[in-house]
Amino acid sequence: IVNFLSKPVITGFTSAVALIIGFNQFRNLLGLDFVQSDQIQIILQGIWLELGNFNYHTATIGLISMIIIIISRRINKKIPNALMVVILGVLLMKYFGNIFINVSIVKDIPSGLPKFGIPEFDFDLIRNLLPIALTLVMVGYLETISIGKSLEAKQDEYRIRPNQELIALGISNMVGSLFNAYPSASSFSRSAINYESGAKTGMAALISVVMVLITLLFLMPLFYYLPKTVLSAIIIVAVFGLVNFKEAGFLWKANQLDFCLMLSTFIATLFLGIEFGIITGVGLSLIVLIFRTSRPYVVELGKVPNSNFYKNKERFEEVVLDEDVLVFRFDAQLFYANASYFRDRLEQMMDNKGSALKLIVLDAESINRVDSTGVEMLKERILFCQKKGIIFYLAGVKGPVRDDLFRSGILEIISLDHFFMRANQAVRFYKTGDKVKQEKYAKYIHQAYK
Numbered sequence: 289i290v291n292f293l294s295k296p297v298i299t300g301f302t303s304a305v306a307l308i309i310g311f312n313q314f315r316n317l318l319g320l321d322f323v324q325s326d327q328i329q330i331i332l333q334g335i336w337l338e339l340g341n342f343n344y345h346t347a348t349i350g351l352i353s354m355i356i357i358i359i360s361r362r363i364n365k366k367i368p369n370a371l372m373v374v375i376l377g378v379l380l381m382k383y384f385g386n387i388f389i390n391v392s393i394v395k396d397i398p399s400g401l402p403k404f405g406i407p408e409f410d411f412d413l414i415r416n417l418l419p420i421a422l423t424l425v426m427v428g429y430l431e432t433i434s435i436g437k438s439l440e441a442k443q444d445e446y447r448i449r450p451n452q453e454l455i456a457l458g459i460s461n462m463v464g465s466l467f468n469a470y471p472s473a474s475s476f477s478r479s480a481i482n483y484e485s486g487a488k489t490g491m492a493a494l495i496s497v498v499m500v501l502i503t504l505l506f507l508m509p510l511f512y513y514l515p516k517t518v519l520s521a522i523i524i525v526a527v528f529g530l531v532n533f534k535e536a537g538f539l540w541k542a543n544q545l546d547f548c549l550m551l552s553t554f555i556a557t558l559f560l561g562i563e564f565g566i567i568t569g570v571g572l573s574l575i576v577l578i579f580r581t582s583r584p585y586v587v588e589l590g591k592v593p594n595s596n597f598y599k600n601k602e603r604f605e606e607v608v609l610d611e612d613v614l615v616f617r618f619d620a621q622l623f624y625a626n627a628s629y630f631r632d633r634l635e636q637m638m639d640n641k642g643s644a645l646k647l648i649v650l651d652a653e654s655i656n657r658v659d660s661t662g663v664e665m666l667k668e669r670i671l672f673c674q675k676k677g678i679i680f681y682l683a684g685v686k687g688p689v690r691d692d693l694f695r696s697g698i699l700e701i702i703s704l705d706h707f708f709m710r711a712n713q714a715v716r717f718y719k720t721g722d723k724v725k726q727e728k729y730a731k732y733i734h735q736a737y738k
Contacts, residue, residue, distance in 0.1 A: 290433050290450040295441070296546040297569035299535045300553030302438045304328075304565060305431075305476050306530035307558060311335070313520035317350040319343025319392065326561040345388040349377065350517035357525045365486060370522045377518035378510065385513065392516045399508040401501070402467040423563070428473030429454060430566045435474045438530065445488040480526035549576060584620030586633040589651060589711060591615075596712040598651065611644045613718070615711050617651040622662035631665055638678075645678055649714045653684035663696040670701055681706050681714040 311331045312324045320342055322334025353373040360369040381393055436448040461471055482492055503511075539547040549572050557565025589598040590607025598615050601607050614637055618630060638645060658666075670680045685693070685707060708714040 296550035300550040303531045304557035306527040316516040316520040319346030353521035377515045381513040394514045432474035477523045582625040589615040598711045612646040615649040619654040621657040623659040624661035627665040649681045683708040683711040
């Protein structure tokens, strides 16, 4: 499944989630009272309806915090801007809280660590919760891989290993269940803040764990006066950095199909929610994969003058095309999904040649694999050509593909003399009858097959 999370899908998904998280934080940034959601239209509607009731003091502190973070980042990224605005916010509300009226602060947070306990094993409850549990697993895992791959592309210190991430998430949630923990996965906002802070290895997470433990045990009273708008400012600046405009512009120029894939994932995530965004991204990736493999590039080749090369006639205007010879290339594996397309394109090229056609050469250098459906279709086409008096040669067939053809009985309808190393050798053999070289190659193939 992870292999179907292409870069355009990840770009669209993470950019949309970044916007959703960022706009949700406007609730605390501006002191608004609207329902948080993972659908952007609901969030924007809530902001619009409550915008006239924003808290001036809350908004001022939040916006100034954002400005401090942005300016300090531009001066030097090593400046601990998040810690700096947290300390300033706490000091401001502790000593000047009577001036900044109705600014929401963190207040009392229970200190200490959660207690250990064995979960209850109720099979009826497990049966009822299993569908949503599987959904949480899938969404949480794909979110983790998405944010991981997104940040992986921005550095060269580490590589994401999907199986390792899945095992780690599983173990962490199993252990967490013994302490009444939430189901956990990667956090877009926390990962963005971690990246912006310059973290490059897993050691950053271990340090965070130690700091959280120390904070829960000893430092919770210090955060009593921390304004929530400061936390929102930190998150907004961090997550909006995940909106990848540069990648969108690149895809528009480089590959518009990938751009449409990214845009569709972005829109689906933005307006339908995170779960539907993931499903849309993976689903569209599968559709694109099926489309590309079922309709690969098929082209007629022509001989480059004064050479032994055959090239794409659509790219090289100077190539020579013989009326009685059709040389074509199929740029994909030949299997059940594109066997009919192969046959249709071959028939179309044969019709274009007309009755003068006497030789067909399949340049199979780009065919890496065949299945039973592809082989049977190829055998059927060869027999069809034989009935019409047309010779069918194969050139550049790779060893594993040739083995599959031989095991499937293709030598029952054609001989080893129909296999060549290069397309030009096949055409020359047809025109000049250079049997010496062909007999040597046929002997080589026979020995290799044995």
